[in-house]
Amino acid sequence: MPTGDSESIADVSEHTHTVAHGPGLPSLRLIEWIPSSRVGGMLRVRGEVGDPVRAAAGAPVLALRDGDGTRTLAPALGDDSSGGDGWRAAYLVATQAIAGAEALWLEWPDGARVALPPVDVTQGHVLGENPAPAQAEAEVFDRAVLAERRAQRAESAQRAQARAAAEAMAALGALERRVEELTRERDELATRPAPADRAPMRLVPADAPHDESLRKELEAARSLQREAEARERRQGAELVDELGALGRLRLQASQLRLRLRTQMATASADRVRLAVLESEDRSFRDRLRDARIELESLRVRSAAEQVQRQQLVGQLDAERASSRRAARERDELRDALSAERTERARLESELARRGAEDEGAQAAVAQLEGELSAQQRRAAGESAHLRTRIEELGELLRAERVSRASLALDLKIARSRAGAARAEADVAAAESALLRAQAASAMEELRVVRETLAEAQGRLRRAAAAAGEAAPLEAASPSPAEGPAPTPAPELVHELQERIAELQRAAVVDEEGWRQRESAHRPAAITASADAAGVAARLDAAAASLRARVTPDAAVVPVERGNGARGAADPASTEVPAASATSLVRRAPAAMVHVRPTSAPSIAGGTRRLPSLRGALVRLAVEDPVAAARLLAALLPAQGAFLAGDIDYDLTIREVGTFAITVAGGRTSVRPLRRPRSRREAELHVTLHALTLAELLAGRSRRVGRVLAPIKLRGSRRRLAMLAELTAVRCRLGDLARAGARLDPALLARALPFAIDARDTDGHHFTIAQEIVDGTPRTWLISVAGRRGLSVSAGPSDERPDARVTMTRETFDRLLRGERPDRSQKPWVRGDFAAVDAVRAWIEAALA
Known part of the structure; x- marks a missing residue:
């Protein structure tokens, strides 16, 4: 038990110790050592009982066993059970006892035990010293938890100080009683008769033995008197010490009372502050909850607004697309309406003519009916025959009307066929x-x-x-x-x-x-x-x-x-x-x-003009429209170099799709489109087949219209006339490549047999393998078979070619533009050089 001065709560040695022995057994969550003086402190324990019956029996006792095997029990200061299966208790223990204990445990009335870990008491507060607090790791606690912990510590300190004050008062009472006993003993000794007051000894005759015994008795009496005097002096000193100790105890008791009152006032202030903090914490939690609710509502509203905005954007895009479609449909409907009006006028004239015929027929029917009535008046027996005749005439009239409708339908079909016939014509x-x-x-x-x-x-x-x-x-x-x-x-x-x-x-x-x-x-x-x-x-x-x-x-x-x-x-x-x-x-x-002239003059010395690139495009479009369309689309970036002005239009080649073409300052930008642009974005839109485009470039004329023409136009014909300048341009394929056209070797290989005349290959029989080695290697076989002409096939062949030409794609493009490749990029030729030179000469002349 603590016997010295008690101080306020200082450093606390906490041990978090969780013991789980099984279902229904006690367990520990927290162990705290709170030093209250130099000789003692308070041990606080918190845990769970696990058994409601054991929890109702009360708090356990603290058991200590020292090195000599002595067992000491310390009861709890009070039952601090927090309800349910949880419990907490505090014990006042001497520092020396807790430090020298070999074993610590808690023991319940039903015999259940929980072992405690060793408690470090060296970190507690020492009277007269002010050690620096240990630097613990930073840990964040809630304000309510901190306030609760402070209140618990203040309450435990108050209880410990109250018990220390009670023990001090009890010790003070014991000392006062001891002082009273010593005072009574002193009074008794004071009233006890002195040895000199005793009756004088009777003198007897001198007798040596007797004198010796008397001398001994006198020495014994003197020694007793000295002992009594020494005892009296010792008791007086003890009394003085006890009185001094009593004074000190009274001073300590007064100090304890003053400190107790101060701590009680501090505890009440702490309770008030705790209540204020709890109120503030509740209000803060309420505000935080409201803020969280408001934030969540803001998030929900923001998400809803985002979804609504996305929906509005999607609706706006859909409306724009629908408006563009509606504009296109309106234009088409206008064109169709004008055509329908023309057709309607024709049908109305036809209907008027048919109406006149109907009137004539009706007049004839009326005449027949008159004749019938006359015949009925003349001969009643012929009425049935006349009725049958009238029914037949009605059937004929209905058949005539049906045939008239059929003729109108046939006329419409004939007109559509006539339009197709005109196109074919x-x-x-x-x-x-x-x-x-x-x-x-x-x-x-x-x-x-x-x-x-x-x-x-x-x-x-x-x-x-x-x-x-x-x-x-x-x-x-x-x-x-x-x-x-x-x-x-x-x-x-x-x-x-x-x-x-x-x-x-x-x-x-x-x-x-x-x-x-x-x-x-x-x-x-x-x-x-x-x-x-x-x-x-x-x-x-x-x-x-x-x-x-x-x-x-x-x-x-x-x-x-x-x-x-x-x-x-x-x-x-x-x-x-x-x-x-x-x-x-x-x-x-x-x-x-x-x-005599040779049947197949050479390219260098012959005077006959070979088929041009434009003619080859027309033949390729007849044979393979998709390949021709791809080749024509690859030539689109070169048109800016041959147009005098700027233009922005859409071109639809039905075999490959729609392209947005912008020509500005001699430069051409071509990009594919999923659908044509509106009239506000593009000046015009031209739709045609690859064969029609190839024929236009070859100088042939084609009709331009809006519905049933080979070339469908949407936009200004004046701007279309600007594109007609391209049909008069005469240039080589190298000029197109230098102007921006990037041609695929596969497309050129596909068009090559249509560009070289079979008469030029008469007398030549060889095969050349052309390889492009960039990326994925590609190979084309160029076969020349006399008058049967030149053919190109993709992929390697099992037969060994007469010559092999290998180059990179960059070298191919440079040669196509008429540029000399670098020394490291020159083509690699193996085999028949004469065959390679002949094919090169044919290609240069044919693609001019």
Whole structure:
């Protein structure tokens, strides 16, 4: 028990110790050591009982066992049970006892025990010292928890001080009683008779033994007296000490009473502050709860507003899209309405005509009815027959009305078919123009053949005259005015016949293809058919005339080409031996072999113009519309370099989609669109097929309209006229690449067979593998098979090619633009270099 001065609550040694022994057994949550003086302190314990019956039995006692095995029990200051299964208790224990204990435990009345961990009492407050508090880790507590803990500590301190004061008062009472006892003893000793007051000893005769005994008794009495005096002095000193201790205890008691009153006042103030803090805490919690509720409501409102805003944005976008669609539909409906009005006017006129016919029919019916009534008056027996006749006439009238409606429907269908026929007629007219151009080319080639034949005949006659055999030659070969020309060499005749047959096959194929295409709408293409038939007839007549002039002679022997041609080039140097006319005829064709044109002139020295890129685009669009559309879309970025002004329009190529094209300052921006832009965003919108676009670029005219035309236009025709400048531009593919077109090698490979004429590949047979090694390697096989022309296939082949060309995509683009690649980027050629040079020359000439 504490016996010294009690101080206020100082540092607290807390031990959080949770013991779970099983269901229904006590457990600890918190252990606190609160030093109250130098010799003692208070141990506070908090936990859970786990058994309501044990909780009702009261707080446990604190048991200590020291090193000697002595057991000490300390009862709790009071039952601080907090209700339910929870409990708390406080114990006043001497510091030395708690520090020297080997075992600590709590024991309940039913025998349940809970072991306590060792308690560190060195961190408590020491009287007269002011140690610095230990730096504990920062921990955040709620204000209510801190206030509750302060109140509990103040209450425990008050209880401890009250008990210490009671113990001090009890000790003070015991000391007072001891002082009273000592006072009584002192009074008794004071009243006790002194040894001198005793009766004098009776003198007896001197006797030595007796004197010795008396002397001893006297010494004993003196020693007793000295002992009594020493005891009296000692008791007086003890009494003085006890009185001093009593004074000190009284002073301590007064100090304790004063301190107790001060602490009670402080406790009441703490209670007031605690109440104020609890009130503030409740108000703060209420405000915090209100703030949280308000914040949550704000969040809900914000989320609702966000959702509403998103819905409004979506509705606005939908409204804008619907307004754009409505505008487009309004324009289309306006166009359709104008067409319907025209059709309605026509139908009304037709209906008026039919109405007049109906009136005539009704008049006839009225006349018949009059006749019927007259006949009824004349003969009642004929009424049934007349009624049957009237019913038949009614059926005929209804049938007439049905047929009139059917005629109106047929008329509408016929008009739609007529529109389609007009479109097909336009296509047929364009194809007829193409046939005329091809026929003109064929006629030009026939003219060249005739000139060549005439020149050969002249050389033949000059050679015969130089040989001195003009008379036999004139007898065998009459002049052109009198009869057929001289007979040329069989080899030349054979080649001329092959060329004529080729021209006839081309004309027949073109004519048959055109006839098959225009057979469905023959009335709309009669003129074109007549032109094609006339061209074919003229070709047949020219071919027949040419065959008649170049019929080979059986007596002519073929002559090998070689040095003989070079020897016969100069007629003056020709040596004429004395031989028959047959030998002269054999040597004459050698000069003709030297001067005749080859059937397939080379690119470098030939004069015939090869098919252009525009013609190849038209042929590709007929064969593969999607590939042609992709190639045309790749050429769109180059148009800014050829337009004089700026324009912003939409182009829809039906095979690939819609593109937004903006030309400004010579630069072109092309981006794909999911749907065309509105009139406020784009100046015009052009819709057409890839074939129509290729034909426009090739110089062919096409009708522009809004509904049933090959080219659908929405916008200004004046702005469309600006785009017509592109059809007059003449440039090479390299110019387009330098202007911004980025062409895919696969698309160019697809168009290559349509750009190179089969006559250029005559006499060439080889295969070249073209490889692009950037990213995923790609390979195309370019196969040349004589007159069958050039073909391109994608992917590697099992057969080994004659040559292989490998390059990067960057090198391909630089070569396409006409630029020299870097030394490290040059193409790698392996195999037949002559074949590679030939294909390169064909491509350069064909894509011009």
